[in-house]
Amino acid sequence: MHTITKLVYKDFLVIIRDRGGLAMLFLMPMALVLIMTSLQDNTFKAINESGINLIILNNDPDSLGTAIEAEIVRSNFFNIHRSINGQKPSEQSIKEAVASGRYQIGIVIPAKATQRIRERVQ
Numbered sequence: 001m002h003t004i005t006k007l008v009y010k011d012f013l014v015i016i017r018d019r020g021g022l023a024m025l026f027l028m029p030m031a032l033v034l035i036m037t038s039l040q041d042n043t044f045k046a047i048n049e050s051g052i053n054l055i056i057l058n059n060d061p062d063s064l065g066t067a068i069e070a071e072i073v074r075s076n077f078f079n080i081h082r083s084i085n086g087q088k089p090s091e092q093s094i095k096e097a098v099a100s101g102r103y104q105i106g107i108v109i110p111a112k113a114t115q116r117i118r119e120r121v122q
Helices: 002-017 019-050 063-074 091-100 113-121
Strands: 052-058 078-081 105-109
Touching: 002 019, 052 063, 052 091, 063 078, 063 105, 063 113, 091 105
Parallel strands: 052 078, 052 105
Antiparallel strands: none
């Protein structure tokens, strides 16, 4: 136990004498936190200003499809599109539009989704 105390004391003296090392020990983590916070803040600002382009295809006019669509609209986080070039999109055209980068997110709500969920619950 006495040896451990001497080692800790010796390391403490080394750290106290090394002003530059001591400054780095505390300043570098603070700089890292400030830089990362700034980067994340700028990213969120850019997303909020431009919005995220989302294409949605709701094939379920029942309660599930309308609830999902209503909540997405209510979030005010997305630029919601329901058509591609003025036409109702197909599942494949949504996949192609997202893959090409025109939209960041594509959501397809399948037909009779509400009915299938009700059947599984019963």
